[in-house]
Amino acid sequence: MRRAVIIFTAVLGFLFTSLGFGATSALAEGEALQGTLINANQPVAGVAIKVFDQGGTSAGEATSGPDGKWVVPLKAAGTYKVDLDTATLPQGVTVTTGRSSLTLTVFEGAARNVLFPLGGAAATGPGAATPEDEGNSQLSRILDLIYTGIHFGLIIALAALGLSLIFGTMGLTNFAHGELITFGAVGCFFLNVTVGLPLELAAVAAVVLGGAFGYFQDRLFWGWLRNRRTGLIGMMIISIGLALILRYLYLFFFAGDTRQYSAYVAQPGMDLGLISVAPKNLIMDAVAIVVLIGVSLALVMTRLGKATRAVSTNPSLAAASGISVDSIIRLVWTIGGALAALSGVMLGVFQGVNYQMGFQILLLVFAAVTLGGLGTAFGALLGSLVVGLATQLSTLWIPTELKNVGALVVLIVIILVRPQGILGRRERIG
Amino acid sequence: MNWDIILGVSLESLINATMIAYALAAIGLNVHFGYTGLLNFGQSAFLGVAAYGLAMIVATFGLPFWVGILAGLGGAVILALLLGIPTLRLRADYLAIVTIAAAEIVRLLFRSVSLSEWTGGSDGLQAFSDDFYAMNPYSGAVEISTLISFDERELWIMTVGWVLVAIALLIVFLAMRSPWGRVIKAIREDEDAVRSLGKNVVSYKMQSLILGGVLGSLGGFVIALRNAAVQPDTYGTEFTFYMYTIVILGGAARVFGPVVGSMIFWFLLTFINAFLPSAIDAGLIPSWLMNKNQAGAVGYIFVGLGLVLLLIFRPQGIFGDKKEVMLDGR
Numbered sequence: 001m002r003r004a005v006i007i008f009t010a011v012l013g014f015l016f017t018s019l020g021f022g023a024t025s026a027l028a029e030g031e032a033l034q035g036t037l038i039n040a041n042q043p044v045a046g047v048a049i050k051v052f053d054q055g056g057t058s059a060g061e062a063t064s065g066p067d068g069k070w071v072v073p074l075k076a077a078g079t080y081k082v083d084l085d086t087a088t089l090p091q092g093v094t095v096t097t098g099r100s101s102l103t104l105t106v107f108e109g110a111a112r113n114v115l116f117p118l119g120g121a122a123a124t125g126p127g128a129a130t131p132e133d134e135g136n137s138q139l140s141r142i143l144d145l146i147y148t149g150i151h152f153g154l155i156i157a158l159a160a161l162g163l164s165l166i167f168g169t170m171g172l173t174n175f176a177h178g179e180l181i182t183f184g185a186v187g188c189f190f191l192n193v194t195v196g197l198p199l200e201l202a203a204v205a206a207v208v209l210g211g212a213f214g215y216f217q218d219r220l221f222w223g224w225l226r227n228r229r230t231g232l233i234g235m236m237i238i239s240i241g242l243a244l245i246l247r248y249l250y251l252f253f254f255a256g257d258t259r260q261y262s263a264y265v266a267q268p269g270m271d272l273g274l275i276s277v278a279p280k281n282l283i284m285d286a287v288a289i290v291v292l293i294g295v296s297l298a299l300v301m302t303r304l305g306k307a308t309r310a311v312s313t314n315p316s317l318a319a320a321s322g323i324s325v326d327s328i329i330r331l332v333w334t335i336g337g338a339l340a341a342l343s344g345v346m347l348g349v350f351q352g353v354n355y356q357m358g359f360q361i362l363l364l365v366f367a368a369v370t371l372g373g374l375g376t377a378f379g380a381l382l383g384s385l386v387v388g389l390a391t392q393l394s395t396l397w398i399p400t401e402l403k404n405v406g407a408l409v410v411l412i413v414i415i416l417v418r419p420q421g422i423l424g425r426r427e428r429i430g
Numbered sequence: 431m432n433w434d435i436i437l438g439v440s441l442e443s444l445i446n447a448t449m450i451a452y453a454l455a456a457i458g459l460n461v462h463f464g465y466t467g468l469l470n471f472g473q474s475a476f477l478g479v480a481a482y483g484l485a486m487i488v489a490t491f492g493l494p495f496w497v498g499i500l501a502g503l504g505g506a507v508i509l510a511l512l513l514g515i516p517t518l519r520l521r522a523d524y525l526a527i528v529t530i531a532a533a534e535i536v537r538l539l540f541r542s543v544s545l546s547e548w549t550g551g552s553d554g555l556q557a558f559s560d561d562f563y564a565m566n567p568y569s570g571a572v573e574i575s576t577l578i579s580f581d582e583r584e585l586w587i588m589t590v591g592w593v594l595v596a597i598a599l600l601i602v603f604l605a606m607r608s609p610w611g612r613v614i615k616a617i618r619e620d621e622d623a624v625r626s627l628g629k630n631v632v633s634y635k636m637q638s639l640i641l642g643g644v645l646g647s648l649g650g651f652v653i654a655l656r657n658a659a660v661q662p663d664t665y666g667t668e669f670t671f672y673m674y675t676i677v678i679l680g681g682a683a684r685v686f687g688p689v690v691g692s693m694i695f696w697f698l699l700t701f702i703n704a705f706l707p708s709a710i711d712a713g714l715i716p717s718w719l720m721n722k723n724q725a726g727a728v729g730y731i732f733v734g735l736g737l738v739l740l741l742i743f744r745p746q747g748i749f750g751d752k753k754e755v756m757l758d759g760r
Contacts, residue, residue: 053543076543076552173523230742233469233522233756237678238741240671244734248727255723363534366527374523399544408531415528416516 031106033082034071035114035266037064044068044118048085053078063088071111079105079400084116105400111258111352113266140274145392151281153368153388154288155350156361157381158343160368161295162214162336164380167369168312169329171232172222175239177340177365178358179246184210184341185348185357186254192261199263203345207338214337218330226326243359250355258352284346291342292381295335299377308332364391364404367411373421382422386410431712436704438577443700444693447584450591451477451653452696455669456676456688457598458646463674464682465606466638467618467756469522471670472513472529475536476643477650478665479505482540482549484651485660488558490548495561499651506647509536510640518635530667541662554661562586562655584656591652595689598645603685605641614638615683618756675737681750690748695733702729 033051037044050061051072059080062070074080083101095116106112163177188206191197197205221242225235269276299305310318311328319325340358347357354360368387372379387407394406414421443449455477462470483502487493517528539545541552549555568582568589580588605611613634616624625631654660672695680691706725709715720728746752 076541078543173526225742228742234741234745236469236523236526237674238738240674241734241737241741244668244671244737245731246734248730248734251727252720252724252731363531367531370524370527399542401542402538402544405535405538405542408535411531412516412528415520415524419520419524 031074031077032071032111033074033080033104033106033114034069034111035116037068037070037116037118044089046088048088050083050085052081052083074106077106077401079103079395082114089118105395111260113260115266115268142393142396144275145395146389147275147277149389149392150385151285151350151388152392153385154285154292155343155346156365156368156388157292157384158288158339158346159361159365160372160380160384161292161377162332162339163365164369164372164374164377165308165312165332166329166336167374168376169308169315169325169332170222170226172239173236175236175362176243176246177336178360178362179243179250180210180214180337180340181344181347181358181361181365182247182250182355183213183337183358184344185353186250186344186355187341188345188348189254189259189261189353192263193259199261199349202261203342206345207341210341210344211334211338213341214333214335215330217337218333222333223326223330226329247356247359254353254355256355258354260352261348264349280349284349288342288346291339295339296377296381304328304331364407367407370411371414371421373423376421376423379421379423386422431708431714434577436701436708439704440697440701442578442580443696445588445592446580446696447587447591447652447656449692449696450588450595451649451656452673452676453595453689453692454591454598454649454652455646456673456680456692457595457602458642458644458649459670459673460677460682460684460688461602461605461638461642461645463677463756464684464687464754465611465618466614466635466642467522468518468635468639469526470513470529470639470642471526471667472531472533472536473643473646473673474665474667474669475513475529475533476506476509476646477653477669478533478536478540478660478662479509480647480650481654481660481665482555484654485555485558486548488561489550489555495558498558502647502651503644506643506650507640510636510643514636514639518632518639530670533665533667533670537662537665540665549662550660552662554659556659558660559655559658587652587656590655594648594652598648599685599689601641601645606685610634610637615754618683671737672733675733675740678737678740678745678747681747682756683751683754684747684749687747687749694748698736699729699733702732 035049037047045064045068047064047070048061049064049070049072051059051074053059059074060072062072064070072082081101081103084095086095089095095118102114102116104112104114159177159181162180163174166172166174166177184206187209188199188202191202191205192199195202222235225238230238264278264280267278267280269278270282299308307318307323307328308331310321310323311325315325318328344358347361351357364387365384368383369380370383371386372381372383387410390410391403391407395403398406455473458476459470459473462468462473480502483505484495484498487498487501488495513529513532517525520528540549540554542549543551545551546553563583563586566582566586568585571579571581572585573579606615613624613629617629617631617634621631624634650665653664657664676691676695677688678691679695680687680689703726706715706720706728707722710717710720710722710725740747745755
């Protein structure tokens with residue numbers, strides 16, 4: 001009997017880990033809203049926070065602890081309204097922005113930080129607490145979504161450019177590209193939090209490491225497979241296997257929870273008229289735009305860029321005209337790895353670091369690349385912005401949790417009407 | 431370190447319901463990938479639609495069990511049509527991306543809060559399997575030697591599952607030696623040649639997609655009834671990746687390949703998942719190397735490694751013929 005019980009427990013435990021519950025249900029865990037209430041460098045305890053979902057039903061509440069921290073675990077990703085009960089604030093302390101009620105989006109598997117900047121009542125002007133009128137807030141919501149869409153689109157574009165170049169030059173649909181993204185985020189986390197480098201330095205180092213990871217992946221693995229004349233579909237399935245290995249290696253070393261970098265976690269937004277944007281996001285946008293334009297210009301203007309485009313058009317002809325196809329592909333892997341790592345670092349700042357963040361975003365990257373036209377670099381940029389805006393703006397009509405569905409439906413519709421994508425060439429789709 | 435238990439659960443997983451569900455899913459996928467050369471990365475959606483079809487009909491709408499089974503099968507056919515119409519004209523890698531996207535859409539819809547009135551959201555649905563277990567002819571557990579024992583519920587689902595496996599294998603065997611099967615295999619080898627012989631390639635591919643989807647959906651019923659619950663994240667993309675590992679391990683385009691592949695896959699995975707935690711407990715694996723939380727990831731690292739090594743060194747798997755494995759791009 002006892003043995004039966006033990007076996008039963010073993011089987012049960014095993015089933016939970018093996019049926020993919022252990023693997024995928026991590027998605028469902030960890031969604032939360034959290035924050036720290038601080039007034040004049042002192043934590044504020046005993047403040048009541050209430051969270052409501054879109055339907056207006058309560059999704060949980062919390063009271064800030066002695067360290068000023070509060071957490072409301074959530075059941076699912078989505079849009080939530082967070083109310084700070086101003087009556088529970090200590091005498092003379094107010095929310096300096098006058099917004100004690102915020103509407104925020106929580107992403108799958110990520111804990112979202114909520115910032116209520118507190119200050120003495122004297123610091124607040126009498127007009128600061130006036131609620132915004134309705135029309136204005138609808139417009140600012142749309143503008144906010146457009147901004148987030150572009151921001152998200154740029155993050156996707158960084159990854160999509162590399163994926164598209166790799167597809168163009170060696171024909172591989174790389175399902176392990178998401179793991180290059182995670183590599184950047186996890187590498188940056190390691191250097192930033194474990195080693196203790198400042199985030200900016202850690203980010204640069206992570207991008208360099210990402211490039212090296214791409215280079216060695218091609219040098220040691222994909223290049224070897226090319227020499228063995230492995231078929232393209234074989235390589236595609238191999239990339240799935242490689243993605244599994246890498247993802248679970250991240251899980252092995254990084255564990256399953258979502259963690260934040262040590263700096264810029266909850267940066268207060270700058271008021272830009274109708275929307276408020278954290279300066280970190282603007283800086284990241286600028287970096288992304290500069291990098292994307294730089295790589296695109298390099299593709300058009302430099303000899304190496306020309307060689308890259310020659311290889312993606314016709315590898316044999318490129319080889320015949322004296323271009324070293326292998327070293328071009330290796331270069332593309334290096335750039336692709338670095339771009340993906342940069343994308344991962346930015347995604348990590350945006351939504352926290354998680355071992356399957358790259359895998360979760362991979363389908364959107366694929367959607368962007370396919371939308372723009374597989375193998376075309378500029379198409380990938382265009383497709384990414386479309387995907388970014390489509391995911392964000394679709395939340396005006398459909399629930400936030402389904403916004404990725406919106407982007408994927410757009411992908412399928414585009415394939416129906418224009419299978420070669422926006423900038424693709426007809427003969428590629430066969 | 432209790433070798434009896436480790437060996438016991440590993441041996442059980444050679445024939446238990448989980449293995450049967452994956453075998454059925456892989457038999458369906460083998461029709462797509464092995465015989466027709468369709469890179470369907472959305473096979474998990476077929477299982478999900480079947481399982482949810484059954485669960486929703488019974489648990490949400492209160493209709494009889496058999497209506498649920500019919501709804502699940504019908505759902506799989508409809509999904510095949512929806513998936514196939516836009517994608518079957520496309521090249522292999524496009525097909526892969528679109529099918530994987532479609533499977534994610536299905537999963538996200540199942541777990542969405544707005545549909546939770548019918549699907550139960552991320553918690554899924556329970557209480558739909560009573561009618562099935564009411565038909566259970568077994569009344570007690572069976573022990574085979576001292577290592578393996580199955581309770582009556584598991585025995586009943588295993589019996590049904592193995593009958594389904596036998597039927598599915600028979601269908602595949604008969605279909606693939608028929609003229610229809612020869613056309614299907616010819617499409618894998620050279621689509622244009624088949625087209626030039628006057629065959630409607632898209633229509634044949636669609637029939638193959640439906641056949642494989644329906645066979646796979648049987649696995650969805652087995653897994654739902656085995657757990658007496660459906661949960662959206664079971665039907666994620668990784669599920670499909672495991673099916674590919676199984677198909678390639680056993681040998682693509684071989685009738686018995688998926689079943690043998692599923693047996694070996696589950697035996698090894700169960701063994702690793704049972705062995706590592708107890709080896710850590712027993713101090714055989716030093717704690718700086720691995721703790722019990724990390725042990726769960728190791729099994730999946732080996733799955734990925736196995737898939738990579740198989741495709742590089744033995745793409746035909748155990749039984750396959752290298753000439754029959756569709757691994758070259760077009």
